[in-house]
Amino acid sequence: MEQDIEDEFDLDSESLGQLDKEYDDILEINQFDGLPYSSRFYKLLEERKELPAWEAKNEFMDMLAKEQFVWMSGCARTGRSSQVPQWCAEFCLSEQYCNGMVVCTQIHAQQAVDLALRVADEMDVNIGHEVGYSIPMETCFANDTVLRYCTDDTLLREMMSDPLLEHYAVVVVDQAHQRTVSTDILLGLLKDICVQRPELRVVVLTATEPGPKLLTHFSGSAVANIRLQNQAVGEVVYSATQEGYFCSALRLLLEIHRSEEEGDVLVFLVTTQEISLAHEILSHEADSSPSGLGSLLPIPVHPGATGSLQDCTEEQSRRRRVFLTSSPNEDLFWAVHSIRFVIDTGLERRYVHNPRIRTNSVLIQPISAGQATSRQQLAGPTGKCFCLYPEDRQLPAETRPLIAEANITSTVLFLKRMEIAGLGHCDFIDRPDPSSLMQALEELDYLAALDNHGNLSEVGIIMSELPLEPQLAKTLLASCEFDCVSEVVIIAAMLTAPSCFIVPTKDLKPDAAQCHMRFQHPEGDHFTLINIYKAFTQSQKDPHSNVEKWCRDNFLDHGSLLIAQSLRSELIDTLKRIELPVSLPAFGSRHNTISVKRALLAGFFMQVARDVDGCGNYFIVTHKHVAQIHPSSCYGPKIPKLGLPEWVIFHEHSFSEDNCLRTVTQIKPHQFIEMVPQYFFYNLPSSETKDILQQILDRSTSQSSEEKAAVSQTDHQEEHTHERCVIQ
Secondary structure, three states, rough: OHHHHHHOOOOOHHHHHHHHHHHHHHOOOOOOOOOOOOOOHHHHHHHHHOOOOHHHHHHHHHHHHHHHHHEEEEOOOOOOHHHHHHHHHHHHHHHHOOOOOEEEEEOHHHHHHHHEEEEEHHHHOOOOOOEEEEEOOOEEEOOOEEEEEEEHHHHHHHHOOOOOOOEEEEEEEHHHHHHHHHHHHHHHHHHHHHHHOOOOEEEEEEEEOOOOHHHHHHHHHHHHHEEEEOOOOOEEEEOOOOOOOOHHHHHHHHHHHHHHHOOOEEEOOOOOHHHHHHHHHHHHHOOOHHHOOEEEEEEOOOOOOOOOOOOEEEHHHHOOOEEEEEOOOOHHHHHOEEEEEEEEEEEEEEEEEOOOOOEEEEEEEEEOOOHHHHHHHOOOOOOOOOOOOOOOOOOOOOOOOOOHOOOHHHHHHHHHHHHHHHOOOOOOOOOOHHHHHHHHHHHHEEEEEEEOOEEEEEHHHHHHHHHOOHHHHHHHHHHHHHHHHHHHHHHHHHHOOOOOOHHHOOOHHHHHHHHHOOOOOOOHHHHHHHHHHHHHHHHHHHOOOHHHHHHOOOOOOHHHHHHHHHHHHHHHHHHHOOOOOOOOOOOOOOHHHHHHHHHHHHHHHHOEEEEEEEEEEEEEEEOOEEEEEOOOOOOOOOHEEEEEEEOOEEEEEOOOOEEEEOOOOOOOOOHHHHHHOOHHHOOOOOOHHHHHHHHHHHHHHHHHHHHHHHHHHHHHOOOOOOOOOOOE
């Protein structure tokens, strides 16, 4: 056949070879999958070449080949998060992947997914194959994946089984300027890993130029620092008004809508309450706007929100979108190119953990200079950024590290686990607060996660396997003992996932409260969460039910409930993997209710309060602070039929926001006495509440002694008639 073709066209083998070569030149082959590039690849390539990062490619590749650590800084939309990981994949390909693949960490799960999808498109490969991602409860990659995006938390959990990250040749740590706890821990461990793996490359990406502390973290090793040329910033307008920043921001927004050209608006507020209030005001304003003006579409973007922001429906494209956010992460909006106006209040909210009272305080403080620059960048070269503060305000040079302010109990549990894995040293960029560190160790000790030598106990090892906060992990382990796993695993999943309750506009709040009341359980809010989850899964099974509509009708968040469902499945799989028993459902029985409360107390005995005056003023036994139950609770003031329980266990104390106890369930004091570690009880500060508990404990001890004496006398009598089996 082949000879016939040659004869027909009078072609010799040399001519055929020349044609093959010309054909290859026309259809360039993708080095990652061996297929010809599509026309879209070349279109996106032209867009990529316009990014500021592209000019630094040759310099970066040279540095990556020579140095073990490379720092690169550049604001959002410079291409640092999308281009640099691709170049690292090219570097690994040139080395025949002999040292592993590329992993790139992100702070938020949705950013990891969005970037993976974008980069797979740019590399002209299939998502889930050459490029993939892994985030909590969702993975999309294969054995042949060469570049994987993931959250920093996900990579840390992966290190529990692969402490030296031997699967990877390059680790890209993005958004290091945010100084989250997980990112700082990852950088601290990577320093030790690189000593043991000289071939490993570490690339650290920041929005702002790294300060001396960050650069000297890897002292003793050669460190390359590359600064990207940021895109031109449009007009920046500074203003300082006498009225509050919230009112100023909304007035300015409405003025922009009336007088400025088309384009979406991004407003940086401070609190979630402000986002909700602004959304309510703007929704009302949009309904009452003159017909010729066009309408506003307010879109709340809460920190850690799920769902891609770059998707724009045809209906949305005809309206001016207003993104309302309090997130300190400007990179959330890297792909929203329609933003033309940015309103920056110049403030942010920080949660600072107080180890003495085991709760968070809220501080409102100025953003850093780097954050201010990043926010201005989001308006683009032709947009405007309105800064609601004077131009001469002195902003902090760097973002304060969260590890110095956060509750680090989970972090300490993880580091204790890494000691077992062989990575006992974490070289912190900034060391945790000593009092927070001591409180974390004390709490793990109370939870029986540590042995007498300060190492992880068997309980602690199992707790570290569960993707939960330590107290919830201990609760889930206790449920295995009390035969109520099926119920507690739902509670753990619902508390770990984002809140499933939707707080609507003011007009619909009564309807929402009425809907939520249908799910309330007389035993407490933890049991209410089980009711909601079971109703949700029942709706899924109903072939005639639209689950999303069911959630909307009941003012419940469909996405949050799906996350809880995935997390429950993951927890069940983990329990089965480590061969712990999973009980059959028994929700509703009296015995099961008592068992669930005992399991909750096993983990949350440090969060118990007593109503001291019968009026809802709850005295927290650990630090003698008085708080109230949150109005949304089943024991809130709007639901008087249940009455106020005297003793409660709570999941969260929002100290600075409203001084309320959230997710509350009633308990009996003798249940607390049964479950609390003895040395924790004796360490409680003196109070009337402790005296009451001591009296209950004394009565219980006295009764126990009498019972033991009776049993001993019976046994003594039986010794004369029955042989005894003594276990040595």
